Structure formats: structure tokens, C-alpha cells
Amino acid sequence: MNKRKITVAVTGLNNIDSPGPGIPVIRGLKESESLDVRIVGLSYETLEPGIYMHDLVDKVYQLPLPTAGSAMLKERLKYIVNQEKIDVLIPNFDAELHNFIKIQDELKTELNIATFLPSQAVFDERQKSELEKFGEKYGVKVPESYMINQVLEIRKLEETMDYPMVIKGRYYDAYIASSYEQASTYFYKVVAKWGYPVIVQEFVTGTEVNVTAIGDGKGSCIGAVPMRKLYITDKGKAWSGISLEDDELMDISRRVIENSKWRGGCELEFIKTKNDEYYLLEMNPRFPAWVYLANGCGQNHPEALVKMALGEEVQPFTDYQSGKMFIRYSYDQIVDISEFQQISTMGER
Amino acid sequence: MKIRKNIAISENGFIFNPMTGDSFSVNETGVYILQKLKDGGSEETILQNLMDEYELDTYTAEKDLNDFLSMLKSYQLITNE
Numbered sequence: 001m002n003k004r005k006i007t008v009a010v011t012g013l014n015n016i017d018s019p020g021p022g023i024p025v026i027r028g029l030k031e032s033e034s035l036d037v038r039i040v041g042l043s044y045e046t047l048e049p050g051i052y053m054h055d056l057v058d059k060v061y062q063l064p065l066p067t068a069g070s071a072m073l074k075e076r077l078k079y080i081v082n083q084e085k086i087d088v089l090i091p092n093f094d095a096e097l098h099n100f101i102k103i104q105d106e107l108k109t110e111l112n113i114a115t116f117l118p119s120q121a122v123f124d125e126r127q128k129s130e131l132e133k134f135g136e137k138y139g140v141k142v143p144e145s146y147m148i149n150q151v152l153e154i155r156k157l158e159e160t161m162d163y164p165m166v167i168k169g170r171y172y173d174a175y176i177a178s179s180y181e182q183a184s185t186y187f188y189k190v191v192a193k194w195g196y197p198v199i200v201q202e203f204v205t206g207t208e209v210n211v212t213a214i215g216d217g218k219g220s221c222i223g224a225v226p227m228r229k230l231y232i233t234d235k236g237k238a239w240s241g242i243s244l245e246d247d248e249l250m251d252i253s254r255r256v257i258e259n260s261k262w263r264g265g266c267e268l269e270f271i272k273t274k275n276d277e278y279y280l281l282e283m284n285p286r287f288p289a290w291v292y293l294a295n296g297c298g299q300n301h302p303e304a305l306v307k308m309a310l311g312e313e314v315q316p317f318t319d320y321q322s323g324k325m326f327i328r329y330s331y332d333q334i335v336d337i338s339e340f341q342q343i344s345t346m347g348e349r
Numbered sequence: 350m351k352i353r354k355n356i357a358i359s360e361n362g363f364i365f366n367p368m369t370g371d372s373f374s375v376n377e378t379g380v381y382i383l384q385k386l387k388d389g390g391s392e393e394t395i396l397q398n399l400m401d402e403y404e405l406d407t408y409t410a411e412k413d414l415n416d417f418l419s420m421l422k423s424y425q426l427i428t429n430e
Contacts, residue, residue, distance in 0.1 A: 207369070228370035245355055245367035322367040323357070 003036035007085055008306055009113070011042040012092030012286075013050025013057065018235045019328075021092040023049075024292035026056045028302035031295060035303065040086060046344045052335045059084070062347040063096075070099040074106065081111045088114045088309045090265075090302070092286050094171045097123065116309035118217065118263045118285065125260065126283040128170060128199050138259045140252055140280045143204045143271075147197040151187045154180060157200055166201040169194030174236070176203060201281075206273040208281075209244065211253040212291050214301045216314065217263025221254040222304050223317040225294040230325070238290055238328075243297045245322035252278055265291065265305055293326045350418060350427050352386050366426060373424065378403070382417060386427065392418070 008029055012020030022041065029037040041050055041057040044065055051060045061080050064072040073096075080086065089107065091100045100107075101120050107113040117123075126134050128145070135142030143166075146157060157165070158180065167186035168174040171194050177183035183200075190198050213224040226249050231240035253268050265287035271279045287301065294301045297320040304314045343349045352358075357365040362380045364373040375383065381402065385395045392414070399410045421427045 230370065242370040244370050323365055 003032070003034060005036045005038070006087040006306070006310070007038045007040060009040040009042050009080070009086045009089040010057075010092065011044075011063070011090070011096060012289075013041050013043050013048040013053075013060075014045070015049045015053075017233055017330075018237050019289040020048075020050075021287040021289045021291055023053065023056060024289060025090055025092060025287055025302045026050075027292050028295045028300050029306065030056065032300065032303040032306075035306065037306075040080070040084070042089075043343070046340060049333060051343055051349065052333050052339065060343060060349045062343065066093070066096040066099055070102045073099050074103050074111075077107065077111055077113065081113065086111075086113045088116075088306050090287075090305065091115070091117070094285060097285055114309040114311075116217075116264045116305050122260060122262065123285055126285065128168060128282060129197060131280070131282070134260075134283070135280060138256050140256055141277060142280050143202040145199055145201040147199055148187075149196050149198070151184045154183045154187065154200065161200070161202060164203040166199075166203050168199040168201060170197065170199065174201075204271045204273065204279045204281075206271040206279075209246070209249060209270050209272050209278075210238075210241075210288065210290075211249065211268040211270070212265070212288050212294050212301060213253055213257050213262075213268060214265045214287075214304055215257040215260075215262035216308055217261055219258050219261050220316055221257035221262075222308070222314055223294065223299040223301050223320075224250060224253050224257070225297050225299055225320050226250065226253070227290060227293055231327075238326075240325065240327045241290055241293060243293060243320065243322050243324045248276070249278060252280075256280070256283065265301055290326055293324065294320070296326065297321045297324045350386060350392055350429065352383065352427055353425065356426055358383050358387065364426065366424070369425060371424065373426075378413075379417065382414065383421075 010022045010026055012022030014020040015023040026039050038058050041060040042063050043051050043060055050057055063076055091097055101117050101123055104115045104117050129147045131142045131145055164176045164178045166174050167177050167183055169190040173190055175186040177186050187198050209226055209228050211224050211226045214222045216222050226244040226246055227241045228244055229238040229241045233239050267284040267288035269281045291301055299317040299320050307314050355367050362375045396410055396414055
């Protein structure tokens, strides 16, 4: 079969101990049976390991940090498309998504770059700070959560909420606090890294189960695979996990994707309690770093996303294999200083 | 007592629960009991089988079987249905 040649730009090349989804997404694309994909890596820092993975990433350009805004991002992408055509762009960082969503129409009309992102309204709906409303709207249980801007507000929450409490940043990081002292320390830690507001969430006891899923934006869930972490790093990231067979979890996940008309990849994080109740902790608006497990289970989500971005109809996956495991490893790449110099000084390699 | 749906039991005693992702290893006697449960054997029949197979008195066999069954239950491998 003749594979169609396309170029896909991917961010999230930070394949570190708290990995971005870029490299797993690329591996999925490289294994497509119908697409011959050239990969343009988009990086923010010069030590992102993916920059130097020549067998997976064909060319790399640095992007301005998300705080520089969407205008700067568009300028940089304009430069990149002057060098080579980009058919599809897959952003993989929570913090950059806002900018990409904002300019997604301009990217298509002016630069001919297709994306497959939710609208700003749907994106905002599942923000951590809006989780309670989200749960209510789509009929899924969520832990009680509050947004606070001052550390003293924790004292007020103590009247209605018991310890432990979960202290969360607006994009990343979550700490379990067993006392006011711990909660206030984590509050400042989260503020220093992610700014205000800080989310204080009820601690729900149970087993964490996660789902990687993809929606077509029209109310169909194209694919979903559930996973339980088997080994967790000190940063709380899965270093190993296994795909599950759980019909109720799949029903809840599909309902969320379908009813919210989610467009693109996402990760749903749940806690399953002893009474077999599922609490949605978060809906991350991009593929998780373990998305390659879906590929291993028979659902190539990155490939499906690219096809939908190109306007193709994609039939929902109907099956996946449970009992498939992923086990991460670390690997030392040897890189000559000249290559590091190239990306550091020229912003591309 | 019934083994939960889709629990995989290999001959060498490796048990996998695809719903929770848990896996376990059991010894030969464990495999024997699980296999009997899978074949639809009742607790009484399995108790009798155990006594015959391993030449056990009722007290020992009952105690060991109950211990094993409650462990299977706590790991969500069997249900009361």
C-alpha cells in the first residue's frame, strides 16, 4: 500500500522523568499504516531529549514560550512554514494550548496548518477550576473543589473539609496535605510555579485509573483505552502501567467525550473507590504521555487525530486489548556540542 | 462463590484481573481450587475434593479453604453470586 506523505509538527519533546506526550505521539504516527509521516519537532528548551532523536524527529524548531503570547507564536510558525510545509500540528502541553486554540482558524486559513483542537468554550469548561460544574453538566462524580487566592482561605475550608486535602496548581502539580502547615507550604510552592488560583480538592480514597481518549468534536468518541499505573515515580508519573477491561469506566468516559463534544485527544483521570464509584479528578486537554499504550492495545490515537485534522472521516475504534503493559526506561543519548550549539544559537536543527 | 468475569488463570498459577490490572501468583493448591471454582464447583464440593486430593481432615481443609476464599474475595477475584 502506498503511504501518503505528510508533515506533522509536534510539541512536547521533553521525554524526561515527567514526560511530555510528544515522543509517544510521534511513535504512533511513525507506525501508521497509511501515512508516511515526516516529523517537525517544536521545542521550548534546548535540552528536550526529543530534539536529538534523529530516528523519530526529522527537523526541530524552537518556539517562543507560551507566555510570549499567540502573536509571537504565529510569527514563529509563519517563519517555519516558509521553510517547509506543515500539514498538521499537534500541541501537547497544557500551558500552550490556549495560544494554539486562539489562533487555530488563522493557522488553517493563513498558514494552511491543520489542527484538531476543541473550541475555547469546550476547553474552558473542563478547566480544573470548573470541574464541579463540568461534573454536574455531564453526569459524572467529581471531588469537591475550591479555588483560592490566599493561604488563609485554607482555614475557612477546614470548617467543611477534612484533611487530607489535595493542593493543586492550575496546570500541573498536586500535593496531598495532612495539616494546615503542609497545605500552606504546598500553597506557596504551587503559586511559585503556576501562579493563582490554587485549587483545593477533597481527597477521594481509592485506586487511580486513567483513560486516554479521542473525540471527533461532533459527539463521537473515536477511541478510549483505560490504564492503571503500576509504578509511579516520585513526581507521581506512571513509569509502568497496564490496560484494563472496565465497562463502567469506559461508559463514563465515552459519555464525557460524547456529551462535551470533545475535539482532539485527552486524558481522563479517575479515582475508583472501594464501592466501585468513579470520581473524575481531571480532564487533561491533550494526549497523555502514555498514549503509546493505546497503540499497543490496537488503537492508534495520534494517527486518528491526524486523519481527522486532514478532514477525513474516522470510524470509532470498537475494540482494544486489555492486559497490555508499558514499561518506561531511561536512555543516555550522546550528543555532540555542535548540535546543542546549533539549536541554542539558531533555534533550529 | 463465582470467579469474576474474565479473570485469567494460567496453568502455572499466574492470575490476572483485567478489571483492576492486578496480577497474582498462587501455588499448586491455589490453582486447584481456582480451577474447581471456574468449573462451577460449590464450596462444599471443593472442600470434599481438597480432603480427598490432599488427604486432609475436615477442620484443616475447611480452615485453609475459607482463608483462601476470603483472600480471593478481598482481591476482588470472586463474588458471592
